[in-house]
Amino acid sequence: MSDEFCNKCQIYENETLGRYVKANDVIHAGETILLEKPLLILPCTGEKRCCNCFRFALQYCSKCSISPMCLECQTHSEYDCSTLMRLTSLPDVKLDLLKKHLDTYGLLRCLLLQENPETREHFERMLNMESHLEKRRNTPIWQQHNKEIIQPLIKSNILKGLQMAESINEDLLQKICSIWDVNSHEIRAPDTAAMRGLYVNVSLLAHHCCPNANQAIDDQYRMKVYANRDIGKDEMVTNSYTNLLLGTEERREFLREGKYFHCTCERCEDPTELGTHMSSFVCAPCAGKNQEGFIVKDAASKSWKCLKCGHTLRNAQVQNILEKAREEVFHSQDDLRRLEYLLAKLHTILHKNHYIIVDLKQNIANILRSIIMSSLQRPGRRLYERKIRLCQDLVLLLHTIQPGISRLKGIALYEMATASAELYRLRFGEKELSVQELKEHLGKCESMFKEAIRLLLHEPSETPEGKLVKSMMNELKDLRNDIQLLDQPAPEAVEDEEENAVEAEDEE
Numbered sequence: 439m440s441d442e443f444c445n446k447c448q449i450y451e452n453e454t455l456g457r458y459v460k461a462n463d464v465i466h467a468g469e470t471i472l473l474e475k476p477l478l479i480l481p482c483t484g485e486k487r488c489c490n491c492f493r494f495a496l497q498y499c500s501k502c503s504i505s506p507m508c509l510e511c512q513t514h515s516e517y518d519c520s521t522l523m524r525l526t527s528l529p530d531v532k533l534d535l536l537k538k539h540l541d542t543y544g545l546l547r548c549l550l551l552q553e554n555p556e557t558r559e560h561f562e563r564m565l566n567m568e569s570h571l572e573k574r575r576n577t578p579i580w581q582q583h584n585k586e587i588i589q590p591l592i593k594s595n596i597l598k599g600l601q602m603a604e605s606i607n608e609d610l611l612q613k614i615c616s617i618w619d620v621n622s623h624e625i626r627a628p629d630t631a632a633m634r635g636l637y638v639n640v641s642l643l644a645h646h647c648c649p650n651a652n653q654a655i656d657d658q659y660r661m662k663v664y665a666n667r668d669i670g671k672d673e674m675v676t677n678s679y680t681n682l683l684l685g686t687e688e689r690r691e692f693l694r695e696g697k698y699f700h701c702t703c704e705r706c707e708d709p710t711e712l713g714t715h716m717s718s719f720v721c722a723p724c725a726g727k728n729q730e731g732f733i734v735k736d737a738a739s740k741s742w743k744c745l746k747c748g749h750t751l752r753n754a755q756v757q758n759i760l761e762k763a764r765e766e767v768f769h770s771q772d773d774l775r776r777l778e779y780l781l782a783k784l785h786t787i788l789h790k791n792h793y794i795i796v797d798l799k800q801n802i803a804n805i806l807r808s809i810i811m812s813s814l815q816r817p818g819r820r821l822y823e824r825k826i827r828l829c830q831d832l833v834l835l836l837h838t839i840q841p842g843i844s845r846l847k848g849i850a851l852y853e854m855a856t857a858s859a860e861l862y863r864l865r866f867g868e869k870e871l872s873v874q875e876l877k878e879h880l881g882k883c884e885s886m887f888k889e890a891i892r893l894l895l896h897e898p899s900e901t902p903e904g905k906l907v908k909s910m911m912n913e914l915k916d917l918r919n920d921i922q923l924l925d926q927p928a929p930e931a932v933e934d935e936e937e938n939a940v941e942a943e944d945e946e
């Protein structure tokens with residue numbers, strides 16, 4: 439454990455969670471809890487990335503003949519290269535089999551941690567991580583790993599040359615694959631695609647669907663974990679293993695399938711998802727009577743029921759509606775008019791915060807962003823108004839599910855501030871706002887900017903969000919200058935005043 443982590447946190451263990459982490463003392467919002475280097479970085483399943491720089495690999499190392507490399511890198515870890523050179527030159531080693539099954543290389547890299555005296559301790563720490571090996575035994579994922587990774591690696595004969603050859607068996611290899619599935623974190627490759635990193639300490643944090651800690655990865659692939667709100671003494675430190683903008687069933691399914699537990703956090707246990715209704719349906723009978731009723735999944739009976747009138751939906755109906763909605767969203771991608779039409783349609787079936795609606799709105803907001811950014815002329819006011827409304831909806835929702843420091847909220851607020859400032863300038867240009875009104879509105883945008891910066895300030899400086907903060911600070915400066923200029927009298931007003939003064943002097 440790093441010193442900072444040791445001072446701030448303590449590891450506990452119980453039957454439900456396994457190991458988890460609690461705060462030794464109050465950790466304040468924004469405070470760094472942990473900054474950790476990855477134990478190892480691997481590409482995602484089925485991808486071939488340079489083992490040195492992680493760009494896409496187009497060839498293999500000329501020395502060891504097995505490590506994927508890009509066209510620019512010439513070398514990689516000296517220890518790995520010389521060990522692999524020795525292994526690949528053994529008689530009977532089937533290099534083609536290894537190259538055909540790309541993911542064998544990742545597993546081989548894990549075993550090399552044990553070969554190298556300098557990283558042997560890393561190997562032990564990796565093996566000490568949660569694997570859920572027994573829960574996975576003979577499941578489809580077990581069989582897939584066996585077919586695609588483990589058997590090809592064994593049959594390639596390369597393992598026979600390792601010092602630990604005697605202790606390698608199918609269970610050990612399955613265990614390593616499981617550890618990666620349960621504990622690895624998604625990280626951005628240089629081309630912004632996903633890779634996987636293993637972080638020993640970060641992976642001790644338990645999951646929560648409204649976590650109290652955020653994590654971010656810097657340009658050196660270090661993981662920073664910081665408190666997103668004040669964490670009390672002896673409070674559990676939690677992060678999120680899943681996308682927080684999904685509904686309860688989807689989050690739970692992801693956690694059950696990939697992380698082997700049933701989430702019982704307050705958000706998951708509340709059928710209204712803390713009042714956000716991110717999984718609720720509009721009740722048609724209530725709507726017919728001009729009333730507002732929402733159908734939620736009753737936790738005890740597991741049936742879908744309106745909170746107001748008791749009207750029910752069958753599970754099959756719910757699945758059918760969701761499947762169709764998802765399909766329509768998929769087919770409307772990038773088509774603004776179709777997305778808006780679909781949004782209007784789904785609003786009659788799903789709650790305005792339903793996760794499919796939220797996803798649709800984010801799609802629309804992304805399209806509007808690219809229209810605004812690519813326009814040579816200032817886009818029309820309706821576009822800005824739409825953008826602002828979409829950002830407002832998201833910010834309101836995030837206030838509940840990510841009440842503290844939130845990256846998503848910071849970005850949404852920033853986009854709302856820039857679109858609002860543009861809209862007010864446009865309205866001022868059309869003489870709809872007076873100078874005083876424009877000043878007041880821009881003042882509100884300034885507050886939004888400041889809040890957005892506060893929410894993104896703890897992101898490492900070399901991440902896209904960290905870089906955004908820098909440009910936001912410049913934009914904030916410009917906005918403040920604009921507001922100051924509005925305090926100065928307009929040039930015509932100055933001229934009029936000067937003329938009046940001269941006339942007054944002449945009269946005297």
Ligand SMILES: C[S@@+](CC[C@H](N)C(=O)[O-])C[C@H]1O[C@@H](n2cnc3c(N)ncnc32)[C@H](O)[C@@H]1O
Nearest residue numbers: 454455456457567568621641642644645697699
């Ligand atoms: C990344 S590991 C966390 C560390 C792990 N508890 C250990 O002892 O190594 C993820 C595993 O922790 C457990 N876990 C994490 N959060 C949990 C939660 N909210 N409820 C139940 N189990 C949880 C699950 O077993 C999950 O597969």
